[in-house]
Amino acid sequence: MTNHHYVLSIPLNIASLDNIPEGMLWEEIKFEDYQITQADYENLFGLFCQFDKPFDIIIDEYEEEELPADKIQTAIEMTETYASKSSIEIKASTEKLLVALKRAKELGKPLEFFF
Numbered sequence: 001m002t003n004h005h006y007v008l009s010i011p012l013n014i015a016s017l018d019n020i021p022e023g024m025l026w027e028e029i030k031f032e033d034y035q036i037t038q039a040d041y042e043n044l045f046g047l048f049c050q051f052d053k054p055f056d057i058i059i060d061e062y063e064e065e066e067l068p069a070d071k072i073q074t075a076i077e078m079t080e081t082y083a084s085k086s087s088i089e090i091k092a093s094t095e096k097l098l099v100a101l102k103r104a105k106e107l108g109k110p111l112e113f114f115f
Helices: 038-055 069-084 088-107
Strands: 006-011 031-036 064-067 111-114
Touching: 006 038, 006 088, 031 038, 031 088, 038 069, 038 088, 064 069, 069 088, 088 111
Parallel strands: none
Antiparallel strands: 006 031, 006 111, 064 111
């Protein structure tokens, strides 16, 4: 079994990974990272599927997706609703996601999903 990583990441020194300044190297991008476990990913998969259509993304393993800064508040609301209808175990996973989403909102930045 491989050691798969699940990282929620906020780019700190650029507006978006879709708009990296010309000449900037990947190594120069600063990120604030939040790790989630495979169990968290599995607990959140139903929510991630709900994100797919309204945000025009596909959050899945071996995919990299970006939730734009202007969509973060909607994602927070969807996550809170999902948590309110979920088990304690799933609520614990949604709390990890909410920390990253709220930080991205505070910074006015997108949230990257590196799975």
